Amino acid sequence: MHRGTDTITYEELNSLIAFIKNVHGFDFADYSAASLKRRVTRVMELQRLSLFDLRTLLTNDENYFESFLIEITVNVTEMFRDPSFYQSLADNVIPYLKSYQRIKVWNAGCSTGEELYSFAIMFAEENLYERCFFYGTDINADVLEDAKNGIYNLQKMKQYSENFQQTGAANTLSSYYTAKYDAASINHSLKKNILFSVHNLASDGVFNEFQVISCRNVLIYFNTELQKRVIELFYNSLANFGFLCLGSKETLRSTELGRFKIIDKKNNIYQKIA
Structure with missing residues (x-):
């Protein structure tokens, strides 16, 4: 027994x-x-x-x-989670990138894709989408299939729409999806510059050079040693003056701050400086 x-x-x-x-x-x-x-x-x-x-x-x-x-x-995720974070992205990060011809964004630990689509929408709102390519990675192939499909519960979209409005966006979220029965499907025009693929933060290495890396609500599930290794991975994956977005629950340690400039202390947005 x-x-x-x-x-x-x-x-x-x-x-x-x-x-x-x-x-x-x-x-x-x-x-x-x-x-x-x-x-x-x-x-x-x-x-x-x-x-x-x-x-x-x-x-x-x-x-x-x-x-x-x-x-x-799998991590709990939603579109425009913590609207103040996206407000800060619009105020502090996107304007800096407007002079760039090509912008690469990596959402690490993207789960079912809501956060990466949120980033894509924020850049589309600033008429920068066509210059961007977005990478969403996760260790879990099954959740990545959901992310690629980009089909979400229509009831959840109501909450996501409220979040979106709180970012100060000019458009409505419904501009970016098509509703059918009880589901909302992300428009193809938003998917075309997005790639989802398997990547294990615990063991895999650098695979590109990015202007923006976002990894929110992931590091809290790692021990201190793995957190250090992942921050090193992000540092090596960022272009000079690229931005690292960790969100309100995670922060860089004092020993790591010498290589980053604090852009937003509350939302833990940093810029690579060394």
Whole structure:
């Protein structure tokens, strides 16, 4: 008889991490242990699994690991989340980029795509979209399929529209999607300069040079050592005077600030200076 599904110890978590790395080649070792423990416990509770059951599924069911990965790594996202952040983007970042002929934007940990589409809309509002190319990356291939499709619940669009108006935008959000039944489909004209692809912040390297990198509500799930490595990755991926956008919940450490200028302390927007 297996123990109840409501708890997993840190020792058991470490054993599970090693097991997953051995079986699937995916390393959770540098993720925040407390956050990972909460998420694994939640999976076990919702699916009524013991630790033994979970390991059995991860071993024997080829498709289960993908769904497990979604539950463990997917972040809650919405369009124009924290409107003040997008106001700051419009006031402090976009005007600086208007003289650029080509602008590359990377949204790291993009999940189902709402944030990257929000960025694309903000640049479209400033008539800069045609000069931009947007990259959305995530470790999870399944959520990236949702991002590529760009189809969202119409009820959610009402909240997204309110967020959008709070950014001070001139247009309405409905200018950028087509409503059909209970779904909203992002217009093709907004998708054409967007590419979604798999990238693992914990192990993959630089793949382009960007004027803007956004990574919000992702670093909080990593431990200190991995956070440092990811910030180094972002630094090496930014063009000179490029912008790093971390959002209100994450900040650069004092040891990292020598290479960045603070643009907006509240929303943690920085500019590479060295």
